[in-house]
Structures are given as C-alpha cells and as structure tokens.
Amino acid sequence: MNNWFIRFLTSSVGKKLLMALTGLFLILFLVVHLSGNLQLLHNDGGKSFNIYAEFMSTNVFIQTISKLNFTFILLHVLLSLYLTIQNRRARGGKRYAVTSGKSSVWASRNMGILGTLVLIFLVVHLRHFYGEMHFGSVPTVNYDGKEVRNLAAVVDYWFSKDWYVALYVFCMGALGFHLWHGFVSAFQTLGLNHPKYNGLIFFVGKAFAVIVPALFAYIPIAMYFNL
Amino acid sequence: MKLTLKIWRQKGPNEKGEFKTYVHDKVSPDMSFLEMLDVLNTELIKKGEEPVHFDHDCREGICGMCSLYINGRPHGPLQTTTCQLHMRSFKDGETITIEPWRAKPFPVIKDLVVDRSAFDRIQQAGGYISVNTGAAPDANEIPIPKKIADEAMDAATCIGCGACVAACKNASAMLFVAAKVSHLALLPQGHAERKERVERMVAQMDAEGFGACTNTRACEAECPKGISVAHIARLNREYYNAMLTSYELPSKAGGDG
Amino acid sequence: MTLDSKIPDGPLAEKWTRHKFNLKLVNPANKRKYDIIVVGTGLAGASAAASLAELGYNVKTFCFQDSPRRAHSIAAQGGINAAKNYQNDGDSVYRLFYDTIKGGDYRAREANVYRLAEVSVNIIDQCVAQGVPFAREYGGLLANRSFGGAQVSRTFYARGQTGQQLLLGAYSAMNRQIAAGKVKSYPRTEMLDVVVVDGRARGIITRDLITGKIEAHSAHAVLLCTGGYGNVFYLSTNAKGSNASAAWRAHKKGALFGNPCFTQIHPTCIPVSGHHQSKLTLMSESLRNDGRVWVPKKPVKGLTARDAAKIPESERDYFLERRYPAFGNLVPRDVASRNAKYVCDEGRGVGPTGLAVFLDFSDAIKRDGKKTIEARYGNLFDMYQQITGDNPYEVPMMIYPAVHYTMGGLWVDYNLMTTIPGLYALGEANFSDHGANRLGASALMQGLADGYFIIPYTIGDYLAGMPYEKISTDRPEFKEAIEQATGRLHRLLSIKGKKTVDEYHRELGMIMWDYCGMSRNEEGLKLAKKKIQELREEFWQNVNVLGSANELNMELEKANRVSDFMELAELMVDDALHRRESCGGHFREESATEDGEARRNDNEFAYVAAWEYKGENQPEVLHKEELKFENVKLTQRSYK
Structure with a gap:
C-alpha cells in the first residue's frame, strides 16, 4: 500500500475521518428527511407530503444524492463493522473481568449496538416506505390533474399499527443516543476542537440529538393517536 | 482494615493465568496502594508463596512505571497513578479486583507486569526533534508565546504509563501519540519535521496493533496527568495536513556514522 | 597508586578550552569502528548515548526499567541552573562557579566546577532546541527563578517537572539514534559486572530481567551513568529500583570510590507514616519561602496537625527563626535538616511517630490570602493532601528530612574516567562537582553537562589510542565474570532463610540513618560498622529469596542490590569515621563550634577521599587527592 491516498484512508485516523464525514452527511440527510416527514402533520389528507414524496423520488438530482446517501450508509456501516472488529482485537485475547464505565458516557461506548438498532430500523423502514415507493405498487391520487402516488396512505397504514409505532419510537431513541455521541465526535475527529467554538458544537450536537429524533418520533405518535 | 483482594496471577508470558483471592488484614488507611501490596508480598514470602509481581519505581507519580487495573479502572478510583493512590480511598471489608493492563500490544509478562515497549517504538518512529548536540542556537532566539509554551507543556507532561490504552474500550493509544505530536507541533522548533513526524508515529501506532479512537474520552478521564483530548483533535489536524500536503517520506534521519 | 586528576594547566577560565584543543581526536570515518556501552539512561546516560551516537560511535544502552524514559532523573522537580544572565541581575559563569564551590563547602575541584558553570549555558540552548517546554514570560522569552537561596535568578524550570522534561x-534524542540504528537499547536489563581485560574496561555482564538470561557485551569503553546510592538508607526520595550495584561492582573491579560519606538530606519531605513506608516523597523546598517551621516548646505526645491550633503562640518554638535570625526558615538544606532532628531528639517532634516538625502556612495565608498561596503552592498542597489526607490550607503540614542525593561516587579524573582505563562515570554516579553539598537545581545541570558536553570530547582522547579490534566475549575474563555473577545469584536463591530482603534492607537503613545520617559521631559510627558487619553476615545466612533465576524475579533483583548496599554501607561509615570534620552534608559532632554549628577543617581535610577495594573483608585503602584552591578564598559558612 504505497499509494499515499490509500495509506491515508486505511490508517486508523483515516478510517475515522471517513466515519466522521459519512456520519455528518447522514446527519444532513436526517434534516432533509425530517423536513419532508413533517409535511405529514399538515391537516390536508397527506397532499403536501405526497407532492414532496413524488418530487423526491423522481427528481434526477435528488436521486443522484440518494444514491450517494446509500453509498455513505453502506460505507459508514461497513467501516464501523471493520473498526469494531479491529478495536476488539486490539484489546487482546483476555478481556477485563471488571470494568467500571465511570470514565465515559454510555452512548459513546455503545455506538455499535446503537448503530445496529438504527440499521435494523433502516432496513424495515426502507422495505415499507422506500421499497413500496420505488418498487411496489402504491395507489395514486389526483391533485389538480396530476397523478401522484399516495405514500401518505401507506404511512397511515403502518402508523396505525401499535407495534410499528412502538418500534419506530424505540429506534428513534437509539438514533438519539447514536447522535448524542456521534455529532460531537465527528467534529473532534475532523480536528475541530477549540475553546472558541467547542461550546457551540456541544450545544448544537446535543440539541440535535434530542430534537431531531424526537420530532421523527412525534409523527407516528401523533398519527396513531390522531393528535 | 481488612480487604479481600482478587489478583491476576500468571507465571509467564505464555502461561494461562487466573485470579487468586487473598484476604489481607494488615492494611492501614495511610498506606499507598503499592505499600499495601508490599505488605501482602511479605506475608506471601513468609508463607513460601511467590510474591505478586507488579511494576513500580519512583513511587511519586512521575516515572509512569506503575500500572494496575483496579476495580475496573486504570490506577484505581482516583485520577492519579497507582503509587499515589492511598488505602483511605477504599472501605474496610471491600473486595478489590486487580488486573494487568489488557491490550494486545501490551502482552502480560508476569502477574500484573506488562510489556509496554510498543510505546518506545512509537516514540522512536518520530517523537523527537532532529538536533545534534552542539548545533542549537541561543535558547532565547525564538520567542514562544507563553500560552503556546504552556499548552505544549500540558501535552509534554505525559508519563507514558499506558492508562489511556488501558481505559479505552478500543485499546487505542491516540492520547499517548497525540500528546507527543501536539507537544512538538506547537513549538516552533518542532515545525520542520511536523508532517513527517505525525505520519510516521501514526503508522507505527497502527502497526503495533492499537485500536482506533472513538472519542469516548475515557483516556482523558483516566489520564493521571489530565491530558486533554484536544490534543487528539490536533493530532487529527496534523495528520490530515501531513497526508494531503507532504512529500514522500525520506529514509530515516540520524547520525551519519 | 597515585591519583592523577589530569586537571589542565592555565588560568581557570581557559582550562577547558585548552584541554579540548589538546585532546586527541578520532577521525570521523573511524568512529563507527568503536563500540561504547552506556549503563543507565537518566540525564547523564541518555544525553551521552545520544551525543556519542550522533558523532558516529556505536552505542548500546542498558536500563533496568521497562523503558529508558523512566530513569529517576524524571522525578527532579525544581529546575536547572545556568549562567545565562537573561535576567541581567549580575549572574556570570564565574558567579555560578563560585556559588557552587562555596555551596559544596570547598570539597570539589575548582577546574571541574568552573567547566560545569561554563557549559551550563549550552545545556539550556540544547534542551530548548529539542523541544523542552521551559516556563516562559508573556513576551515569549524564558522565565527564571531564584532557587535554594541563590542571590540571582538563574534557574530554568518546567513547572514542577523539570527533570521529567x-x-x-534526552530520551527523544536517544530515540532518534535508535531509529537511525546507532543506538541499541536494552531495557529491563541490569548490569551485573564490569569486565576488565588487560587493565582496561572492555565490557559488561548483564541479566535480562524477563528471561533471567546472563549475557556478555564487549565494547571499547564503558560509561556508568547509574545514579546515586541514597537507597542505602532504605527510605529515601530515590526510586525503589535506584541502586548502587553497577558502581559498586566497578569499585570491586578496581575503580576508586570518592567521598562515599557525602550524602544530602533534604529537609522538606513528607514524614514516615508507619512501618509499611516504602519511600519518601520530597516537597519542593520553595515551601520554606512562606511556611514557618515550628514545634511545641514542651513535648506533646502524638500531637496531630489538626490539634496544632490548640498550641498557643507563646508555647510554639519557631526554632529556625530563633537560632538563625538572618536567614530564618531559609537556611540551607543541611542546617534545616539537622535542626529538625535536634528538636525531635529532644522529644518535641510532632505527629504519631514524633519524627516530624510543623511547616505552617497560616501566617502566610493571613498575610497574602489563600488565593496567592494557592497560586504559589497549589500543586504541592494537593500532592500533600493526597498522600497524608490533611489539608495544608487548614492545618499545618508536617515535614521531616529525608535522604535525597549522594555527592559521593566513583572517583573520576577531569575526563570523567575512573581509575580503570576505559571506564567512565557520569552524573550522580561519579563523586562529582558538588563537593560536600549540592546546591538546588545543580544535579540536572551536572548530569547533562557530563553527557552532552564533556564525555563526547574526552572519550575521543582515550579511544584514539585504542585498537579498532573488537574483543570476543568468549575470552576467559568474560567467562569468569559470568560465572561469578551467576554464582552470586544462585547463592542468594539457595539460602532459603527466614527473613525477606526488605526486612534486611530496612534494618540496614535504620543503622545508616541513626549513625551515619544527619549527625555523626565516632562512637556511633564504630557501632554502626559492627552492626553492618553482623547484619551482612546474617543476611547471607538467613535471607529468603523465592523463585528461580530464569524468570522475572523481582525479589532476586532486590536481594542482589541489597547485598551490594550492605558492602557499600560499611565503606560510607569508614569514610565518615575518618573525616573528622564537619563539611556540607557531613556533620561530625566532634567538629562543631561552641553553639553547635559545623566546623570545617581545611588544614587536614581539604582533599577527596578515594577508597580502594582490597578484597572481601579486607579494609579498604584510602588515597587522597589534595584539593588546591587558587581562585577562591575558603570561608566558613554562617547563617546567623
């Protein structure tokens, strides 16, 4: 591995850099996704959500970004898997009999588990929504002469099932913890650590980790209880 | 005080080890943790049993030789070295579990003694400024802002004990490596070799088999010298800069003997 | 045997320059043909190893610790002196020379001390270039402080961790040479003997502390940079592993031992807390700038720091201020230590053992406020509280003197060569430039001076006259040394007695502390000699060392070291016995003024006592190197 670029990205620091960059991209994606989901709260029979969904699934630019997004998710997952195995191996054959856990935050030590939960959720959720939208048969509705697939109805269907809502909310909790560590951690990995803006990163990171998953989780709850 | 000690005993590097339990009733709260083990060892020798081996030297918290993973934490419950930990930090009747540092690059030699030579090899890879004896300009030739000098000193206080590796769930040596990279990157004297240094030191760290940093900050919380993870962020910056803008590494520098 | 100190001719200030010119050189291309062994990797050893490797010599370094970085130089707190005169306060090479020779109570060589002061300025340059983060002023220039009662600010420091930095x-400079392949480092390897071939030091015998393997290493020259022997006293501020074995084995092979009785006792250490005590911790002597030392006027048994406030002002004896109105609490180390001992001998000591005096900051806190005191001593107060559990902001500290440094060591000439050709001693291991007493912040200076700036020049003079040929470790001299060393280890293991090594070490320490410590007299020293001999006899019959020689066996390592301390202790006593004067750290009760202060005897004792080993249980033979003072006038110290 003499090529400097490969050497760079395969080093422990380089791999962490990739984790941070892909993570930050996925954080951006969450914002876009959330802004779309919030359309469901409009009391318009799902119209604005459906128009948004139609746009997202047909626009060429968005679709390109979407492919990138999938690539990054895959990269993030595979890298984390690789790093986890490597990091476990670094501990050696024998593990500690007693560990106290007092010196670090729980979420920071359990990113693998939290990430796995998020991944499971992602698969389920892709199957039910993304998969239906792209490969399934979603009934259409007509808005002002334009045929649009009624994804809102699909959402309505799933969000009326209690186990699904429970799973959704639970996984948003996992996402929250994942972000609780991941957001701030990504900046540290990028080398952005300075007293001038540490407070800001910390505040925004923690607020993001609470607010974004909470809003995601609020939608199925609201729809389930017809709030 | 009376304590129950669960201590890792291992005859040699390739032997299988196990925990052994000792009841120790000659403990005074004024003893240091290592003195408590000294007294245990005296008792063991009197009984004809081999004493517990553990590393130690200066016993004043600076040489970095003492280790011990005590009740799930490197150097025990206080943020200090084991030699500076005193028995008044424990309760009468308590059970204390004592383990060696656990990391693949720190193989156990005997009982609680581990081999930390990986740290030396990382330093040899680049933790220095190349200046031959006698080649130095006047010490006051380059002023260094106090703030920078202080920050460099914060990093340079690393005692190389390995608590960061022991504390980290990934057995990562990032804090140790970052402390040296940061110390020398901050000082103008270290600038000439800063790119080459960080590149070589990270490569050696990886080659030794230490894990990657996941920013849990356990290292910072357990470092007896309180070295901040801000130095890890600096290492990251130094590394990106080095990898993106450096030229090919020259062959090893050194004497021309 | 006549001792030739090889001090060059000429005026004091030109001696070193002239000497450097007169020294023979080794051609740069030929340096790689020479192998040099460096034992010990502290300031002297690491700096020597790096500098010699940079010149092109092949160097092997040995240390018993798991890494060269752990050598006990690392624990030095205060700072390092250098005659930079950055503060424009009148310092100069000559003044540093004068202070050092006077501070050493005129028992050091003028030429050596002057050279030390001369190269001190280069040390600071070198260290800054290496990246040592010395304290700085806001303008970015180096900060200095006045240390140990010096009249000028010439001490450079890196917080309280100067030795570490x-x-x-030096370790980083050495690492660079390891990477370059010029230095081969052997950690966890202890030297067991020096090998002398045809009258020259040609190698060493070592033990790999992990596998127990005994090995022979040959070279063209051997440097001992193995530190001092303060651990003879068992309790000292030295590291647990610090030992005299390398120096002592060299002594037994023919290297003379200089001034072994000169030991320094530091007044501000944390007192012993019980029988379990394994070492003593030094508190920076800067504490005496603000702390007031006192004991109750009348004995109060077991007075604790918490009850100190109950003793009214009128019942307190601020004994240093009383006896030395001019210097008060800032009298030199030896004076402060001795007086603490006296009040404790009178039964007025405090704490559970009665072996402590108070160091009280309450007046300073009242005067300057807690904030100011915290800014000055915060770290030290925290350290004190961590160790003792007492809070010095609220109750007085308790302190007691402890052995800290040994000025004595292997006798060396101006080139740092011992009386065995090719065997050098550097740093605290040699009998040194500190005379009978070392000034604060001078140990670091000497270690680095020897390693960076003296040995690289002087060793060439010796090697230039040596053939390139390496000698085989199969020679009988190596074989014999291996046999001897192995035999000693097996003997220790075979005794299987009743007492542990530590018990013997502790007993030895008590004898030395009681009779050869802060205050010595003929009767006590004679008794000590007898007791040491008896203890040694018993040790070899009743010590219990478990395990084998073929594994990591720390008890065996200790036993081996203690067995050497047992022999060295007797020589220290002999030396103390013969020196019927009080000078520096050596206080003979018979040689005191009417009010109990030290009285030096320059007519009879202005010499270096160098002792020659004559065989097991044979009395050692004294050789004297007269000290000539051509540049300074000898005066008696007075702090009244």
Whole structure:
C-alpha cells in the first residue's frame, strides 16, 4: 500500500475521518428527511407530503444524492463493522473481568449496538416506505390533474399499527443516543476542537440529538393517536 | 482494615493465568496502594508463596512505571497513578479486583507486569526533534508565546504509563501519540519535521496493533496527568495536513556514522 | 597508586578550552569502528548515548526499567541552573562557579566546577532546541527563578517537572539514534559486572530481567551513568529500583570510590507514616519561602496537625527563626535538616511517630490570602493532601528530612574516567562537582553537562589510542565474570532463610540513618560498622529469596542490590569515621563550634577521599587527592 491516498484512508485516523464525514452527511440527510416527514402533520389528507414524496423520488438530482446517501450508509456501516472488529482485537485475547464505565458516557461506548438498532430500523423502514415507493405498487391520487402516488396512505397504514409505532419510537431513541455521541465526535475527529467554538458544537450536537429524533418520533405518535 | 483482594496471577508470558483471592488484614488507611501490596508480598514470602509481581519505581507519580487495573479502572478510583493512590480511598471489608493492563500490544509478562515497549517504538518512529548536540542556537532566539509554551507543556507532561490504552474500550493509544505530536507541533522548533513526524508515529501506532479512537474520552478521564483530548483533535489536524500536503517520506534521519 | 586528576594547566577560565584543543581526536570515518556501552539512561546516560551516537560511535544502552524514559532523573522537580544572565541581575559563569564551590563547602575541584558553570549555558540552548517546554514570560522569552537561596535568578524550570522534561528531551534524542540504528537499547536489563581485560574496561555482564538470561557485551569503553546510592538508607526520595550495584561492582573491579560519606538530606519531605513506608516523597523546598517551621516548646505526645491550633503562640518554638535570625526558615538544606532532628531528639517532634516538625502556612495565608498561596503552592498542597489526607490550607503540614542525593561516587579524573582505563562515570554516579553539598537545581545541570558536553570530547582522547579490534566475549575474563555473577545469584536463591530482603534492607537503613545520617559521631559510627558487619553476615545466612533465576524475579533483583548496599554501607561509615570534620552534608559532632554549628577543617581535610577495594573483608585503602584552591578564598559558612 504505497499509494499515499490509500495509506491515508486505511490508517486508523483515516478510517475515522471517513466515519466522521459519512456520519455528518447522514446527519444532513436526517434534516432533509425530517423536513419532508413533517409535511405529514399538515391537516390536508397527506397532499403536501405526497407532492414532496413524488418530487423526491423522481427528481434526477435528488436521486443522484440518494444514491450517494446509500453509498455513505453502506460505507459508514461497513467501516464501523471493520473498526469494531479491529478495536476488539486490539484489546487482546483476555478481556477485563471488571470494568467500571465511570470514565465515559454510555452512548459513546455503545455506538455499535446503537448503530445496529438504527440499521435494523433502516432496513424495515426502507422495505415499507422506500421499497413500496420505488418498487411496489402504491395507489395514486389526483391533485389538480396530476397523478401522484399516495405514500401518505401507506404511512397511515403502518402508523396505525401499535407495534410499528412502538418500534419506530424505540429506534428513534437509539438514533438519539447514536447522535448524542456521534455529532460531537465527528467534529473532534475532523480536528475541530477549540475553546472558541467547542461550546457551540456541544450545544448544537446535543440539541440535535434530542430534537431531531424526537420530532421523527412525534409523527407516528401523533398519527396513531390522531393528535 | 481488612480487604479481600482478587489478583491476576500468571507465571509467564505464555502461561494461562487466573485470579487468586487473598484476604489481607494488615492494611492501614495511610498506606499507598503499592505499600499495601508490599505488605501482602511479605506475608506471601513468609508463607513460601511467590510474591505478586507488579511494576513500580519512583513511587511519586512521575516515572509512569506503575500500572494496575483496579476495580475496573486504570490506577484505581482516583485520577492519579497507582503509587499515589492511598488505602483511605477504599472501605474496610471491600473486595478489590486487580488486573494487568489488557491490550494486545501490551502482552502480560508476569502477574500484573506488562510489556509496554510498543510505546518506545512509537516514540522512536518520530517523537523527537532532529538536533545534534552542539548545533542549537541561543535558547532565547525564538520567542514562544507563553500560552503556546504552556499548552505544549500540558501535552509534554505525559508519563507514558499506558492508562489511556488501558481505559479505552478500543485499546487505542491516540492520547499517548497525540500528546507527543501536539507537544512538538506547537513549538516552533518542532515545525520542520511536523508532517513527517505525525505520519510516521501514526503508522507505527497502527502497526503495533492499537485500536482506533472513538472519542469516548475515557483516556482523558483516566489520564493521571489530565491530558486533554484536544490534543487528539490536533493530532487529527496534523495528520490530515501531513497526508494531503507532504512529500514522500525520506529514509530515516540520524547520525551519519 | 597515585591519583592523577589530569586537571589542565592555565588560568581557570581557559582550562577547558585548552584541554579540548589538546585532546586527541578520532577521525570521523573511524568512529563507527568503536563500540561504547552506556549503563543507565537518566540525564547523564541518555544525553551521552545520544551525543556519542550522533558523532558516529556505536552505542548500546542498558536500563533496568521497562523503558529508558523512566530513569529517576524524571522525578527532579525544581529546575536547572545556568549562567545565562537573561535576567541581567549580575549572574556570570564565574558567579555560578563560585556559588557552587562555596555551596559544596570547598570539597570539589575548582577546574571541574568552573567547566560545569561554563557549559551550563549550552545545556539550556540544547534542551530548548529539542523541544523542552521551559516556563516562559508573556513576551515569549524564558522565565527564571531564584532557587535554594541563590542571590540571582538563574534557574530554568518546567513547572514542577523539570527533570521529567529534560529527561524526555534526552530520551527523544536517544530515540532518534535508535531509529537511525546507532543506538541499541536494552531495557529491563541490569548490569551485573564490569569486565576488565588487560587493565582496561572492555565490557559488561548483564541479566535480562524477563528471561533471567546472563549475557556478555564487549565494547571499547564503558560509561556508568547509574545514579546515586541514597537507597542505602532504605527510605529515601530515590526510586525503589535506584541502586548502587553497577558502581559498586566497578569499585570491586578496581575503580576508586570518592567521598562515599557525602550524602544530602533534604529537609522538606513528607514524614514516615508507619512501618509499611516504602519511600519518601520530597516537597519542593520553595515551601520554606512562606511556611514557618515550628514545634511545641514542651513535648506533646502524638500531637496531630489538626490539634496544632490548640498550641498557643507563646508555647510554639519557631526554632529556625530563633537560632538563625538572618536567614530564618531559609537556611540551607543541611542546617534545616539537622535542626529538625535536634528538636525531635529532644522529644518535641510532632505527629504519631514524633519524627516530624510543623511547616505552617497560616501566617502566610493571613498575610497574602489563600488565593496567592494557592497560586504559589497549589500543586504541592494537593500532592500533600493526597498522600497524608490533611489539608495544608487548614492545618499545618508536617515535614521531616529525608535522604535525597549522594555527592559521593566513583572517583573520576577531569575526563570523567575512573581509575580503570576505559571506564567512565557520569552524573550522580561519579563523586562529582558538588563537593560536600549540592546546591538546588545543580544535579540536572551536572548530569547533562557530563553527557552532552564533556564525555563526547574526552572519550575521543582515550579511544584514539585504542585498537579498532573488537574483543570476543568468549575470552576467559568474560567467562569468569559470568560465572561469578551467576554464582552470586544462585547463592542468594539457595539460602532459603527466614527473613525477606526488605526486612534486611530496612534494618540496614535504620543503622545508616541513626549513625551515619544527619549527625555523626565516632562512637556511633564504630557501632554502626559492627552492626553492618553482623547484619551482612546474617543476611547471607538467613535471607529468603523465592523463585528461580530464569524468570522475572523481582525479589532476586532486590536481594542482589541489597547485598551490594550492605558492602557499600560499611565503606560510607569508614569514610565518615575518618573525616573528622564537619563539611556540607557531613556533620561530625566532634567538629562543631561552641553553639553547635559545623566546623570545617581545611588544614587536614581539604582533599577527596578515594577508597580502594582490597578484597572481601579486607579494609579498604584510602588515597587522597589534595584539593588546591587558587581562585577562591575558603570561608566558613554562617547563617546567623
């Protein structure tokens, strides 16, 4: 591995850099996704959500970004898997009999588990929504002469099932913890650590980790209880 | 005080080890943790049993030789070295579990003694400024802002004990490596070799088999010298800069003997 | 045997320059043909190893610790002196020379001390270039402080960790040479003997502390940079592993031992807390700038720091201020230590053992406020509280003197060569430039001076006259040394007695502390000699060392070291016995003024006592190197 670029990205620091960059991209994606989901709260029979969904699934630019997004998710997952195995191996054959856990935050030590939960959720959720939208048969509705697939109805269907809502909310909790560590951690990995803006990163990171998953989780709850 | 000690005993590097339990009733709260083990060892020798081996030297918290993973934490419950930990930090009747540092690059030699030579090899890879004896300009030739000098000193206080590796769930040596990279990157004297240094030191760290940093900050919380993870962020910056803008590494520098 | 100190001719200030010119050189291309062994990797060893490797010699370094970086130089707190005169306060090479020779109570060589002061300025340059983060002023220039009662600010420091930073600097220079393949480092390897072939030091015998393997290493010259022997006293501020074995084995092979009785006792250490005590911790002597030392006027048994406030002002004896109105609490180390001992001998000591005096900051806190005191001593107060559990902001500290440094060591000439050709001693291991008493912040200076700036020049003079040929470790001299060393280890293991090594070491320490410590007299020293001999006899019959020689066996390592301390202790006593004067750290009760202060005897004792080993249980033979003072006038110290 003499090529400097490969050497760079395969080093422990380089791999962490990739984790941070892909993570930050996925954080951006969450914002876009959330802004779309919030359309469901409009009391318009799902119209604005459906128009948004139609746009997202047909626009060429968005679709390109979407492919990138999938690539990054895959990269993030595979890298984390690789790093986890490597990091476990670094501990050696024998593990500690007693560990106290007092010196670090729980979420920071359990990113693998939290990430796995998020991944499971992602698969389920892709199957039910993304998969239906792209490969399934979603009934259409007509808005002002334009045929649009009624994804809102699909959402309505799933969000009326209690186990699904429970799973959704639970996984948003996992996402929250994942972000609780991941957001701030990504900046540290990028080398952005300075007293001038540490407070800001910390505040925004923690607020993001609470607010974004909470809003995601609020939608199925609201729809389930017809709030 | 009376304590129950669960201590890792291992005859040699390739032997299988196990925990052994000792009841120790000659403990005074004024003893240091290592003195408590000294007294245990005296008792063991009197009984004809081999004493517990553990590393130690200066016993004043600076040489970095003492280790011990005590009740799930490197150097025990206080943020200090084991030699500076005193028995008044424990309760009468308590059970204390004592383990060696656990990391693949720190193989156990005997009982609680581990081999930390990986740290030396990382330093040899680049933790220095190349200046031959006698080649130095006047010490006051380059002023260094106090703030920078202080920050460099914060990093340079690393005692190389390995608590960061022991504390980290990934057995990562990032804090140790970052402390040296940061110390020398901050000082103008270290600038000439800063790119080459960080590149070589990270490569050696990886080659030794230490894990990657996941920013849990356990290292910072357990470092007896309180070295901040801000130095890890600096290492990251130094590394990106080095990898993106450096030229090919020259062959090893050194004497021309 | 006549001792030739090889001090060059000429005026004091030109001696070193002239000497450097007169020394023979080794051609740069030929340096790689020479192998040099460096034992010990503290300031002297690491700096020497790095500098010699940079010149092109092949160097092997040995240390018993798991890494060269752990050598006990790392624990030095205060700072390092250098005659930079950055503060424009009148310092100069000559003044540093004068202070050092006077501070040493005129028992050091003028030429050596002057050279030390001369190269001190280069040390600071070198260390800064290596990246040692010395304290700085806001303008970015180096900060200095006045240390140990010096009249000028010439001490450079890196917080309270100067030794650590200097050592890591030397360690990094050495690492660079390891990477370059010029230095081969052997950690966890202890030297067991020097090998002398045809009258020259040609190698060493070592033990790999992990596998127990005994090995022979040959070279063209051997440097002992193995530190001092303060651990003879068992309790000292030295590291647990610090030992005299390398120096002592060299002594037994023919290297003379200089001034063994000169030991320094530091007044501000944390007192012993019980029988379990394994070492003593030094508190920076800067504490005496603001703390007031006192004991109750009348004995109060077991007075604790918490009850100190109950003793009214009128019942307190601020004994240093009383006896030395001019210097008060800032009298030199030896004076402060001795007086603490006296009040404790009178039964007025405090704490559970009665072996402590108070160091009280309450007046300073009242005067300057807690904030100011915290800014000055915060770290030290925290350290004190961590160790003792007492809070010095609220109750007085308790302190007691402890052995800290040994000025004595292997006798060396101006080139740092011992009386065995090719065997050098550097740093605290040699009998040194500190005379009978070392000034604060001078140990670091000497270690680095020897390693960076003296040995690289002087060793060439010796090697230039040596053939390139390496000698085989199959020679009988190596074989014999291996046999001897192995035999000693097996003997220790075979005794299987009743007492542990530590028990013997502790007993030895008590004898030395009681009779050869802060205050010595003929009767006590004679008794000590007898007791040491008896203890040694018993040790070899009743010590219990478990395990084998073929594994990591720390008890065996200790036993081996203690067995050497047992022999060295007797020589210290002999030396103390013969020197019927009080000078520096050596106080003979018979040689005191009417009010109990030290009285030096320059007519009879202005010499270096160099002792020659004559065989097991044979009395050692004294050789004297007269000290000539051509540049300074000898005066008696007075702090009244």
